[in-house]
Amino acid sequence: MDIVYTLWLRSLKRYVRSKSRIVGSLGMPVFFLLALGFGLNSVVQMPGDTGENYMQFLVPGIIAMSVLFTSVFSGIQIIWDKQFGFLKETLVAPVSRLEIMLGQTLGGATTAVIQGAFILILSLLIGIRFTSFTGFLIAFLFMTLIGICFAAFGIAIASKMEDMHGFQLIMNFVVFPIFGLSGALFPIESLPEWLVPLTLIDPLTYGVEGIRYGLLGTSAIHPLVCLAALGGCTAVMIVAGALLFRKASI
């Protein structure tokens, strides 16, 4: 456990020091939240009569987005460690690769949840009200699961990549579609029939719906189904990340 903690501590220290990256990676979610939120709030009529407006609906999606991008990115940072040689220092130590991988994953997940929390605080500041304290805890549980799931996913990808060249490709063809299909920006009930299955195999969908349940008290998918689906997916990602990282060459 102390090895996992050591790796986690390093991630956190690096995160706290990279002020520009913290601000930089908040840029896009904040832009989405403000532009889409304020821009579409009065235009979009939410289905059903839950009384929620589009802005409220959007916040959980943007929190999930923030967690998603930060965690994938933190996992992929292993490539930098590879290129700047630091990975060798960890790999030549008498510790297992599983410990290294778990430490890196938890570190990435933690920073991702912090980034998500910034969005949550921001939305409170602009006057959006949520249900209850338990609701916040539920939202954080789902944020944590998204963080772990996609940090592990980032590590799995990074283990297969030689350098950062493939990064843009992964962002455009994997991470953006995961975000776009997740129902972060629109209610999944209002999707065309043929798109629904794609949405349902996207693990982020369950994360978004879970956070939505926590913050708004309603969700399109039952929260326990969300928990089971995302939890299962997280477990699979950890195993995949651990296996691929174990085989990764330096």
Add this chain to the structure above:
Amino acid sequence: MTAIHVEQLTKRFGDFTAVDAISFDIRKGEIFGLLGPNGAGKTTTISMLSTLLEPTSGTALVNGIDIQKDQDGVRKSIGIVFQDQSLDEELTAWENMDFHGRLYRIPKAVREERIQDLLHLVELEDRKESLVKTFSGGMRRRLEIARGLLHEPAVLFLDEPTLGLDPQTRNHLWTYIQTLNRTKGITIILTTHYMDEADRLCDRIAIIDRGTIIAMDTPEELKKRVGSDVVTVTSPDSERIATEISAPWISGAEQHDGQVTIRLHDAEEHIAELIRSFGDHEYAITSVSIHQPTLEDVFLHYTGKTIREEEPGAADRIRMRMMGGRH
């Protein structure tokens, strides 16, 4: 007592053999050098001995532990300074050390005391709270050496410890390495393609080229094998000179990039005669120099080429550029 025992160690990448059945033994407390040009297989050898690469075949024992059977055992007993920098630049010197200490599960009290002592040893005490990205190449190297010693390894690997450093910093580092070896009795295995470094530091040297060890002995013995003196002649006719020159006191001649290196005995006595014979053969001579054999001559003698012909390698330069901070 044997610190490292290597037998028929081989590494192939595809059908390219990077390290070809090398064998050697290193005694406890020795400074042992692997000297060879870029691409000779030095780093590959170190990577296998430090468990980062699986050998294709052969065996090796480090501190009596089999590198394939007990990787963790080997890892606990060795320290390593990689050829390329391996510090976290976003952390301070202290934090880099602390990270290492935690990875090796050194209890907090011991860890902090040792970090303090080692930073003092490498004269980085007053910079311990600075981020590594503000450090010069020499400071980084010193920090890496201190880090490699933190868990008190019995064997320390140094892969090209002074690559890309300026002469003054190199000298400084050499002194550290010698002090470490003498005061702590640590066995040191270092790789280098700098002749002077190998000559100055190593008790014994293995000359490695294209994955095989071509000679292994003390620097003095290696140089003795070349002959007692060396005359280097720069000439447009160097090829002819190398094949045609002969005398009882000449033990051999090798031609390389416009020069002939002639190995002989009592050069001072025979130099006049040698120059006269150049005249008789009507060779054009640009310059002539006499010197004691260096490891460069030893390398030339065994491989028919100079180590410098391969250096600075393109890969080396790219690597150094990538390392960024190391000047």
